[in-house]
Amino acid sequence: MVIELDQRRKSQRLASQRSKQVCTSKTCEREIAAAGIPGAPGYRERASLVRQGHHALRLADEIERKMELRKHGLSRGQKEIRDAWKDLCNDKSAKSLLQRLGGKNGIDVSKAEMKRLINIFTYIFFPTTSTDAKMELDFAWQDWRQMPQEVGAYRELDKGGPLICMCAFNYVKGESCGSLNEIALDRLSTILHELIHAYLDFYACRCVEVLDSFEENVDQAQGHGRAWQRIASAIERAAPELLGYPLSMGRFESLTAAWKYFKHWPSREEVEGWQLVYSRGKEEEDEDEDMYIQCGGGGEDR
Numbered sequence: 001m002v003i004e005l006d007q008r009r010k011s012q013r014l015a016s017q018r019s020k021q022v023c024t025s026k027t028c029e030r031e032i033a034a035a036g037i038p039g040a041p042g043y044r045e046r047a048s049l050v051r052q053g054h055h056a057l058r059l060a061d062e063i064e065r066k067m068e069l070r071k072h073g074l075s076r077g078q079k080e081i082r083d084a085w086k087d088l089c090n091d092k093s094a095k096s097l098l099q100r101l102g103g104k105n106g107i108d109v110s111k112a113e114m115k116r117l118i119n120i121f122t123y124i125f126f127p128t129t130s131t132d133a134k135m136e137l138d139f140a141w142q143d144w145r146q147m148p149q150e151v152g153a154y155r156e157l158d159k160g161g162p163l164i165c166m167c168a169f170n171y172v173k174g175e176s177c178g179s180l181n182e183i184a185l186d187r188l189s190t191i192l193h194e195l196i197h198a199y200l201d202f203y204a205c206r207c208v209e210v211l212d213s214f215e216e217n218v219d220q221a222q223g224h225g226r227a228w229q230r231i232a233s234a235i236e237r238a239a240p241e242l243l244g245y246p247l248s249m250g251r252f253e254s255l256t257a258a259w260k261y262f263k264h265w266p267s268r269e270e271v272e273g274w275q276l277v278y279s280r281g282k283e284e285e286d287e288d289e290d291m292y293i294q295c296g297g298g299g300e301d302r
């Protein structure tokens with residue numbers, strides 16, 4: 001029956017189908033990436049990012065494309081930010097930002113320091129150009145000890161945001177890696193998890209009554225629809241090289257937690273593309289040995 005349903009789907013949201021019209025507006029379904037050779041006839045510049053102006057799956061295409069390039073796709077400005085990140089990682093004193101991030105009480109890291117981490121990750125994973133609308137986020141620690149399942153949340157633009165909230169007291173079971181303990185790694189992963197929600201909230205169009213609607217690709221499964229899954233998978237695979245640490249975005253849990261609410265089931269090919277079975281840090285050789293720390297098998301998602 002699964003195979004039969006798969007064949008009956010009207011569309012497969014895959015790269016091979018990108019030319020299919022999906023939005024009601026001609027502009028939001030457009031590819032974001034530049035096309036052609038600069039200076040040659042037919043060259044098209046990368047589209048500027050506008051607020052709520054792009055189809056969610058075109059945004060996913062864009063992040064996947066960038067992440068596939070790994071560090072070779074970083075601009076000079078991004079490399080400088082990545083160097084600043086390396087400096088943070090190399091400061092292993094007990095008072096350093098990343099060591100305090102691994103403390104039991106998150107409040108030991110100030111809001112300004114959390115916003116600095118958010119900005120570093122935004123710059124590395126969701127870079128914008130001077131003509132793009134900017135994604136600027138606030139941050140707040142929360143005391144959610146009564147709700148141990150709540151680790152982080154993103155509050156949308158139209159609901160008092162844009163704001164990333166995180167529980168100051170979470171006790172995770174994961175593994176440490178290099179100089180970072182499991183709490184620090186979990187908090188860094190949570191920042192990136194929420195940044196994906198923010199990115200889609202900022203830039204994804206709200207076209208309705210189309211083949212691939214916002215409701216289907218973004219909103220369903222509590223925001224962990226197709227677009228979120230594709231972006232999270234791409235970022236998780238690139239994180240060991242770009243940051244030097246394996247991060248886990250909780251992709252599998254995001255699906256199982258929303259199981260009852262799934263309205264638009266993914267196809268088998270889509271789920272394969274999300275690579276839910278992924279052994280962290282073992283996928284590829286890394287040349288940047290000062291940066292990359294090979295840590296245990298992992299694979300267990302948050």
Ligand SMILES: [Zn+2]
Pocket residue numbers: 023024025028029054055205206207
């Ligand atoms: Zn649209």
Ligand SMILES: [Zn+2]
Pocket residue numbers: 193197223224254
């Ligand atoms: Zn989420």
